[in-house]
Amino acid sequence: MTIETTTGGVLALILIMTLVTLATRFGGVFIMSFVRISPRIESFINTMASSVLIAIIVPMAFGGDAGALAALAVTAVVMLTLKKPLPAIAAGILAAALVRYSL
């Protein structure tokens, strides 16, 4: 099934994308409202939450260039030493810029 990108067609596509995205924003919470939150489920969603971050970042590091790797490595080191997010992020971005500039 295809939609022509006339004005109406584009509106329909945007609406479809909106509904699909909305389903992802609402769906997890909706499903959870039928689940009794036992300590086990609570533990599951808590570890899952921080694992989401790892699962975004690790493939980003492996698929990225030297600049991406430098950014993530420097962010990690600064964050673990200073424990402050803003300097860590700034240092990471700076590292990416420097590496890409010098390569």
Next chain:
Amino acid sequence: MKNAAYPYQFQPAKVRSELIRMLPISLFVVAFGAAFGLAAVQEGLGPIESLLMSTLVFAGASQFAAIDMWGAEVSVIPVMVVVFAINSRHLLMGASLYPMLKDVTPAKRYGILLLLTDANWAVSAQEYQSGKRNLEVILGGGLVLWLAWIVGTWLGVYFGGLLQNPKSLGMDMVLGCFLLAMALGGKKNPRVLVAWTLAAVASLAAWKWLPANTHVVAGALAGGVVGYFWLEKKPEEEPAEGAST
């Protein structure tokens, strides 16, 4: 709202302070938005259409992927699959906030979920790990991120990309660095480290061998399984859940 079934109280002052807290990252979102706006008009979307997409969809990576599939005709099912796959992390993100979200009325619950996105979720989820309940950042932070995305798209549509080459300035790594800083700022114990290791391995395996865009969900679920079977020894946690379920 002084309802026993929905005890979570939104603090307007905190919503404002969270909004301001997310301002720095929102500036980067403006730059991404501009890149999207530029890409969208180059792919043949009209200015209003591009703005409408950013306003309603508000999910950057999936919007970039969708306009990549744009043409005179667009196949609906592939677009739906790609948008769903990229945004399926929202399912898990929303679920992880449920212990807090169940304490607000359904209208507010689903209302603030409209603004759920990576950055504000990462803050809320991370603070929840250390025992702080913060839905205000979803609302306040989400509002400013949403507005930044719309303003950025508008700038990109009418003025082109703001930066000649955002990548050379490391701008493409802002969100990655932000999310990494959030992860490392959270609780770290052997249980979490094992979960992260498994999540990393599973996400890489999925990234290599499973269909595109499934790696976040695969990795996150793998990490969650560790939590399911390896319960934390309760130190001084919050009072028991379940009173209102």
